[in-house]
Amino acid sequence: MNGDGQQPIVSASNLRKKFAAPWGSGSAPVKAVDGVNIHVARGETLGLVGESGSGKSTLGRLLLRLLEPDTGSIVFEGSNLTRMSSWRLRRLRPRMQIVFQNPYSALNPRMRVHQIIGFNLSAARLSGVNRRARVAEVLKLVGLDRDILGRYPHQLSGGQAQRVGIARALVSSPTFLVADEPLSALDLSVQAEILNLFGDLQERLNLACLFISHNLQVVRHVAHRVAVMYEGRIVELGSRDAVYEDPLHPYTRLLLSAIPTGARSSDIAGARATRQRLKDELRELGPETDLREVRPGHSVALSSIRVDTPRPIALAQE
Numbered sequence: 001m002n003g004d005g006q007q008p009i010v011s012a013s014n015l016r017k018k019f020a021a022p023w024g025s026g027s028a029p030v031k032a033v034d035g036v037n038i039h040v041a042r043g044e045t046l047g048l049v050g051e052s053g054s055g056k057s058t059l060g061r062l063l064l065r066l067l068e069p070d071t072g073s074i075v076f077e078g079s080n081l082t083r084m085s086s087w088r089l090r091r092l093r094p095r096m097q098i099v100f101q102n103p104y105s106a107l108n109p110r111m112r113v114h115q116i117i118g119f120n121l122s123a124a125r126l127s128g129v130n131r132r133a134r135v136a137e138v139l140k141l142v143g144l145d146r147d148i149l150g151r152y153p154h155q156l157s158g159g160q161a162q163r164v165g166i167a168r169a170l171v172s173s174p175t176f177l178v179a180d181e182p183l184s185a186l187d188l189s190v191q192a193e194i195l196n197l198f199g200d201l202q203e204r205l206n207l208a209c210l211f212i213s214h215n216l217q218v219v220r221h222v223a224h225r226v227a228v229m230y231e232g233r234i235v236e237l238g239s240r241d242a243v244y245e246d247p248l249h250p251y252t253r254l255l256l257s258a259i260p261t262g263a264r265s266s267d268i269a270g271a272r273a274t275r276q277r278l279k280d281e282l283r284e285l286g287p288e289t290d291l292r293e294v295r296p297g298h299s300v301a302l303s304s305i306r307v308d309t310p311r312p313i314a315l316a317q318e
Helices: 056-063 084-097 114-126 130-142 158-170 190-206 216-222 242-246 250-257 266-282
Strands: 008-018 030-041 045-049 071-076 096-099 177-181 208-213 225-230 235-237 290-294 298-300
Touching: 008 056, 008 208, 030 056, 030 208, 030 235, 045 250, 056 208, 071 084, 071 225, 084 096, 096 130, 096 158, 096 216, 114 158, 114 177, 130 158, 158 177, 190 208, 190 216, 208 216, 208 225, 216 235, 216 242, 235 250
Parallel strands: 045 208, 045 225, 096 177, 177 208
Antiparallel strands: 008 030, 008 071, 225 235, 235 298, 290 298
């Protein structure tokens, strides 16, 4: 299921956010998000990829208005968040949720699990019985047993803590979910479980989800569309198959070239040469351009490009 042709749950237009450089450095402000246009539809997972510092997490927080944009607009379910009063925004909060990267730092160490999950229900004014029933329902949804309800976060494993964080986000029945690097703080043995959980929840709940990750293999598993972010801008956007099978922007191809494939050691030199060529091509790009659609459902921020020939990438494991 994807969001093609559906009304977006959330969309952003010309979104920009700068942060001041460190005091005394004399540097110009950092453009964390620089003119981004993006949307996510119901039932769609949009994967947002890019290296650290590319602006992915900042964009996710802007879409939830956890950060205030400098310019641009954000529309959620038909309402302009950037013009919304704090009182109206608080009423919408239950429908826009986030799952953070580190489950332990995101959970209040002084609260028990049932308090953490039920916290987002405070605005719903449910009775005690209904509140406990909803907490139990969402706990089952994320694959946890009721016997952990009385535990504190430090008594949970990494996988359990992240499931509690997901349950807290889902308990208020949101329509839009930002998952900000939800696997990177977990052991490899747990990552697959949480990734499969996200896929199952997406299918069952029909959410609009922005899945942020630097791991392109993870994004390929979970996303319907993929947006590639470079220095605060979206430089390529398209369906999962289009972006992974025929990447057009040199930055996208550079990211994909770094995916380990287990290739023979004799291919390592060729892979290094390919990556160096892509880095050179990236440095030589002309003035920044807006995204333009070069084929149905596939856009790239390049002034000129040929799309009639395949663009093979030499991959290798070093």
